[in-house]
Amino acid sequence: MKHIGLQLYSVREDMAQDVYATLKKTAELGYTGVEFAGYFNVPAQQMKAWLDELGLIAYSTHTNIMANVEETASYLNELGCSNAVLPGGPSFETESEVLELAKNMSELSEKYKARGIKIGFHNHAREFKKNGDKGWMLDVLYDNTDPDSVGMQLDVCWATVGGQDPVEYLKKYKDRVTMVHMKEVLSVSPYEGTAIGDGIVDFKAIYDALGDDIIYIVEQESIKTMETWEGLAKSQKYLASL
Secondary structure, eight states, rough: OOOOEEEGGHHHHHHHOHHHHHHHHHHHHHHOOOESOOOOTTTHHHHHHHHHHHTTTTEEEEOOTTTTTTHHHHHHHHHTTOOOEOOOOOOOSHHHHHHHHHHHHHHHHHHHHTOOEEEEEEEOOOTTOOOTTBBBBHHHHTTTSSSEEEEEEEEEEHHTTTTTTTTHHHHHTTGEEEEEEEEOOOBBTTTTBTTTTTTSSSHHHHHHHHTTTSSEOOOOOOOOOOOHHHHHHHHHHHHHOH
């Protein structure tokens, strides 16, 4: 597995205390890059210098792509980062609201494309509501946007909690998968997380289906069985072995 990134939301408390030290620890664990969830008032030039020093790639960021497009694009361009992901959307209760999201993201994608950035969507479990007999509400977003304009960053944990087989869902939309959130599930209801390899998600099947061209982003939350960094170290080691 070539690309194993860390979603820095997993260590947000550490980021709030010391961004450089957190990035350094991430690199020391063997992660090849990061996905941001805020920049903690670090200027883009400084952040880029730290990433270069530590040998980390800026794979992506979770941000409200609808706001401050130029500011977001400028920061990402400085980092050499080509992905901006909307980390959630509307309630996904009705087809009409998802169609509105699809329209807005399609239009917005052109602004980001002009700056060399592809936008994407990150799901939770709520997007996997039935849309009558037409599939899932999340399907509405993907079936009404161009794969070249709106990428899919499937969170395999939340897909599992939402009642999906993440492997099959990734295969269904393989032409638009840019990144995958690799997050483990120890139990579905109530949801509890754990280190990758210790739960129920078939990460090897995901890797076998997608291969090395995809960016795999580890995210960890709701983990009770071990300390955060211990879990992240274990997750990286497991994925690197695939």
